[in-house]
Amino acid sequence: MVLGAGLVGVACAWLLQRRGHRVLLVDPALAGPPDAMLRNGSRAALGVLMGQVAHRGSGRGWRLRQQSLALWRSWRADLARRGYPIAYRPGLLMLAASGNQLEHQQRLALERQRRGLPLELWSRERVAELDPVVPAAALGGLFSPDDGQLDPGQALDALLADANAAGLGQLADRAVALEPLTGAAGGWRLQGEAGHVAEAEWVVLAAGAATPALLARLGDGGTLATTWPMQPVLGQALELELPAEPANGWRPWPGAVVWEGINLIPRPDRPGGRRLWLGATLEPGREADGAALDPLRSLGGHAPAWLKAAVPVAHWQGLRARPDGRPAPLLEPIAPGLLLAGGHYRNGVLLAPASATWAVEQVEGKPRCSQAMPFDPNM
Ligand SMILES: Cc1cc2nc3c(=O)[nH]c(=O)nc-3n(C[C@H](O)[C@H](O)[C@H](O)COP(=O)(O)OP(=O)(O)OC[C@H]3O[C@@H](n4cnc5c(N)ncnc54)[C@H](O)[C@@H]3O)c2cc1C
Structure with missing residues (x-):
């Protein structure tokens, strides 16, 4: 299950689905025309892919940028072959x-x-x-x-249309609560504002600037929200x-x-x-x-x-969404089966493909939680 249909969430949903996983994408804005998503960061973005001129030429940020530039090239070619071209300059x-x-x-x-x-x-x-x-x-x-530069709205539409054609599940609702399932298989139960309930083994939190509010509703006493602050x-x-x-x-x-x-x-x-x-x-x-x-x-x-x-x-x-006191983006397994893909700040369009690849690696490698921090829903 992916929460948030901005470029990061849609890229995660698209790639997970292409890898053969069953995916449910949840976002209240899925109900309306694209205009309803005007305030999501992705549809407001200019789409500049600033990879090789980045100030820092080493470390995780540099690797993610280079990986994303290469992935956008192959994703664009792949999508264009199936009838969903994305203009790129x-x-x-x-x-x-x-x-x-x-x-x-x-x-x-x-x-x-x-x-x-x-x-x-x-x-x-x-x-x-x-x-x-x-x-x-x-x-x-x-x-x-x-x-270079690509049209972020067109990229979102292309990824969504391709994923929909392949049977992506969609839920037009706002996630208001998320609680861990008890039992050996683990997983999470989502509660939507309009009353929908959905369960999944894995959840990717990709709600952009709304992610801190979602983290605060995890029922863990606010620990995750204070551990991963964003502005x-x-x-x-x-x-x-x-x-x-x-x-x-x-x-x-x-x-x-x-x-x-x-x-x-x-x-x-x-x-x-x-x-x-x-x-x-x-x-x-x-x-x-x-x-x-x-x-x-x-x-x-x-x-x-x-x-x-x-x-x-x-x-x-x-x-x-700008992370507080940590470099962007925040790609973190924050609890068993719960992935944070947020805090992309000024480069979410560029970094969407590398973020999705990271999410797939987490799900397929099944590292249930690589944080030293145990997740206790009853805290
Ligand atoms: C003016 C502007 C220009 C930019 N230019 C560039 C650029 O040139 N290049 C670049 O790489 N980046 C650029 N960015 C940054 C980039 O837009 C962001 O980093 C990126 O859009 C983040 O994507 P996202 O999917 O994380 O979040 P978003 O695109 O904000 O999407 C979050 C989604 O989550 C949904 N949501 C919110 N709450 C919930 C909930 N409770 N349950 C379910 N869903 C929920 C929202 O409806 C939204 O659709 C720009 C940003 C702005 C504002």
Whole structure:
């Protein structure tokens, strides 16, 4: 049973099902049109897959990123073969806004090139040739051809449609309680808000920013909720329409462009052919602040004239779950038969395939609980 139909939960459900397991996906938003899921992090995401330009080049985070980049390639091919294509635009150009960033990029390029990764340093002159123009203050850039961007809504729909065609079980209800089953086989009983009850040997908790609330309802005295704390961080994003079609139809842009953490993503596939996604804000908490859009729109005072003249045609927001005091994501077997797949913060789209692979390994390896912490429902 998988709780939460964001990209992480749907990827887990899809992969578990493809491995031959019987899966029930539970999410209240499954009842409605996709709009009902607007506030889930996944449908709000921009879909940037930032793998090879990641700051840290070692450790678990790095391995998960590399694994996910490779998995997205094979998952997209697999889904497209069965009639569920996911649009993907390769290439990511990180602009350098300061001397420090330029030096960092130079070090990163050298280090990654030594490992055979195809990162390229672009000179100030080369980035100045881009059309539409990028901020004039850009001192250069780091280009990664193997990173890129996919449409997260389309990815969700493709995985769900493929899993549904193969008989995925769905329950449109909000999980309000989860209790361990007694008996040798173990497992869990779910109580839904609308009165549904379901049982499963394994449960994957993938409810995004709602996961802490679910953890708090596990009947263990709140131990798991305090052991795995997470905070919501809201993000706003915009779809803009350019005043005129870029002279060369975005062709000189090598993919998504990143300026000071803000993503500029050409969407020539959207109506009219001259749209751009711009985002996202980082706002601790659950409430959006309209004023946070100003630095986004103005690129902190560096927006070129074409960007200032672009007209917003859509504005949306979503929540990310950021782990407290631990690196993202939280992939943990937190009790016998209970897997936490949460806290993906800013990289849940990228990391969904590696997270699903981890969940499958747990279920198939049957490590009932690798935590030293015993789970006592009567605590
Ligand atoms: C504006 C924005 C831009 C982003 N851009 C990127 C990006 O470019 N690249 C990237 O990799 N990541 C990006 N992210 C982060 C990414 O979206 C998240 O890390 C990812 O969506 C997390 O997925 P999830 O499945 O864990 O959670 P979610 O997508 O939030 O899904 C959780 C699901 O759980 C369901 N749920 C809640 N409570 C319950 C319950 N009690 N019972 C059952 N189901 C429940 C909800 O309805 C929801 O559908 C962005 C996020 C935002 C907000």
